[in-house]
Amino acid sequence: MDAIKIGFVGFGNMASAMADGWIATGAVAVDGLYACASRYEALCERCAARGMHALPDAASLIGAVDLVVVAIKPHLIEEVLGPLADALAAKPVLSVAAGWDCARYEALLPGSRHLSTVPNTPVAIGEGVIACERLHTLAPAEHELVWELLGALGTVVTVESRLLSVAGTVGGCGPAFIAMVIEALGDAAVKYGIPRADAYRMVSQMIAGTAKLQLATGDHPGAMKDAVCSPGGTTIRGVAALERAGLRSAFIQAIDAIEG
Structure with missing residues (x-):
């Protein structure tokens, strides 16, 4: 895992907590963490404080990383990711956006490889709870890698699609x-x-x-x-x-x- 490059599309509280957790646990090398966000200057400060890479837009981020973490506000996902469907088809996608399950991603990004999760802020110290949707489209090796990455952040609980929201x-x-x-x-x-x-x-x-x-x-x-x-x-x-x-x-x- 320490050689993987992970990119956050959106770098708010949850994405920051995940990055902090991976850095604190040593699961991911800080040089392998990237982020993009709408407020680029503020993003640069937050990334510099951690030793991460700040990129100006989602398109450049997708091209630079091995795994894309979708961490923008749920209502912005169609606007931001829709035009990037072709680029995202080549990368595994991990979503932490509430309300976006496998079916919604299949409709927006048909043919892509994705897993929907809902973590909580204690992932920042490796003591979080991460609810994962049982239904996903990741390849077996990708799912194994993502499961290991999430496991470094805390306890992973798999639930049916209908229970992802309440979990x-x-x-x-x-x-x-x-x-x-x-x-x-x-x-x-x-x-x-x-x-x-x-x-x-x-x-x-x-x-x-x-x-x-x-x-x-x-x-x-x-x-x-x-x-x-x-x-x-x-x-x-x-x-x-x-x-x-x-x-x-x-x-x-x-x-x-x-x-x-």
């Missing part, structure tokens, strides 16, 4: 929801006298540790909750308060608001 919503929007939880629990700790920096550090480590424990054991989250709730104890009183406040319903409603 991307849970994984991609979830970090914002959990950040709100970190902030809220941090505020509660500060209320009782803990310095804010310590509060955030404690809460973030608590969440990371709990998540790692669930992944390591495979325990049902409800069983993990029960293990902390002694009869008549402090934790069960807090759990009851969260239930009265509608915590579970609020999270489900957040997903409904996006998917609905």
Whole structure:
């Protein structure tokens, strides 16, 4: 993988996070990373800070790389990629654009080789979740390479086409929801006298540790909750308060608001 040349069409937050993850994990040599974007001067600054190559347009980028990552806003894909269909037919395409599944790419870029994914921002440290559509048109060797590249960024989950959107919503929007939880629990700790920096550090480590424990054991989250709730104890009183406040319903409603 360290010899591959990867080009980002669009270099916003998600593309930057992916680039940072590949650089941090050493999966891709920084000299092999390229990007193009509409605001070229700002792009040059962001690429220079990482040691990447900034290119002025998508056409020149496609010709310079081995793998094209589509990371522009979904509503711009037809406008930007449509005129480049012939050039893209010669390169594998990895999409990180929400709402663009295999069927839509087949209609826009017939005969091209592509895979649709929805990653989340923790890919920047190799701890992301990447939802991948099961249906794709990559050649076997290309799929193996892309799978290895994505695996360097975190956990890869394959889903049916009809589930790609909700998988991307849970994984991609979830970090914002959990950040709100970190902030809220941090505020509660500060209320009782803990310095804010310590509060955030404690809460973030608590969440990371709990998540790692669930992944390591495979325990049902409800069983993990029960293990902390002694009869008549402090934790069960807090759990009851969260239930009265509608915590579970609020999270489900957040997903409904996006998917609905």
